[in-house]
Amino acid sequence: MSTQNVAERAVIREARPEDDAAIGELLVEAFITQYAKKLPEVVYTDERKRELRDVAARRKVATILVAEVDGEVVGTVALFPPGAPGSEAWLPNSADLRGLATAVRFHGTGLAKPLLDAAEDLARKWGVDAICLHVRKGAEGVGRLYMKRGFVREPVGDMDLPSVFLTAYVKPLK
Template sequence: MIVRPATPADFDPIAELTVAAYRGDGQTWPGHAYEPTLRDVAARAVAGDLLVCADESGSVLGAVLFAVPGSEFSELAVDGEAEFRMLAVAPSAQGKGVGRKLAQACLDRARELGCKAVVICVRDFSKDAQRLYDRMGFVREPRLDWSPMENVRLLGLRYDF
């Protein structure tokens, strides 16, 4: 597996796997208000560093958006920090290290930029994601918890360098 910048040819596969991943763990469903945002890969590609993890044949297995403070998709990061958003792994590739590779690529990018920390949020019921980030060294940061809409609770996490 390799992590690389996304290309326009990756946009449709990214949209499909992102929606499938979010639906698969109960974060969205057909007609959910967030799905158009998840499908609009072109918009996020210009808002930050859109990365994919691909297999040896070039098939996209997962994707993530790396964002810096002030960018369109940045929600938590302040000066000296970075964040990543919409990390999604195709259901068929889950449990194979794809999410970890993408998260690590974001940590590496933040370190290259001289950031002091990476902040992210995760759904309160997404236990697999919480375990992954805990194993990687992220810690809960309750002051970053927030709710973008009714019945959606996001837990803040922080990784300090």
Template sequence: MSETSVLRGPVTVRSARPDEYDLVGELTVEVYVGGGMVKPDSGYVPELRDAAGRAAHTDLLVAEVAGEVVGAVAYCPPGSRYAVVAGADEAEFRMLAVRERARGRGAGRALVEACLDRARAAGLRGLRLVTQANMPAAQRMYERMGFRRTPERDWTLDNGVRLLAYHMPL
């Protein structure tokens, strides 16, 4: 499918397959680096690319439209080494990425809803996330979905990148 073709059809969310880990890693780097959210020489790029590593410690989910993987997210249950702000009775999601040409079609929302569904099914108290201050579109989506800012859990990375924390009680 060409990058300029129109995507048609419903969004489907499912677990990523091992044969898709490289694709998910490249998609995540494409979104974060290509979108100007992470510098190409950032030490975070190898972590973004390592979807197989994420899949070993999280539930790595993908969004598909018309058979094409257009987005991904890592759902981090309690105890996951990828959960950085969640408490013992909360889950977290990380590295939400949706290709530019698929935005506005509900893929990001569907991935977040899948994380909410998993947290509810596990009987957890809430779902948390952190997002970079330079991601206003994502912040608007989270707030429309009912997530609320929890600034007491914000922090700034060593490289000066500010991370904003959000929470959805369940």
């Protein structure tokens, strides 16, 4: 599959149960390879890989979108509605965006754009005030990607977890 015009050829749709395995592997591959390059100290445990692969559990509480090109799932993003179990949104009436990933061979082709466009459109349909998200500390390039889309750094939403520090970003929709 050519990487030319992949973003224009992508069909964005809601994930179905038969997509779960492909989404899980896509997440593991994208997170491991990209964080390994940019943040070599990040180690993905078997437990974390199991969590990434448990797409069925996330579909119960979030809307998972996929980018499909020529019948293959090559990108994904999840959007948790306000108050959903597991949501990390810190603002009231806000969606939580997570798990943006594209197939490694399509990094840099603009495939994230239609996924994020669709997630933002969905959040607007839900009538939320904002979209919240977190980025692993040290992944400045990821933060810049979101800032180019209108997200702003919001330290009040930072999460200092036992295994990771997550920096917070928000995009007001109203």
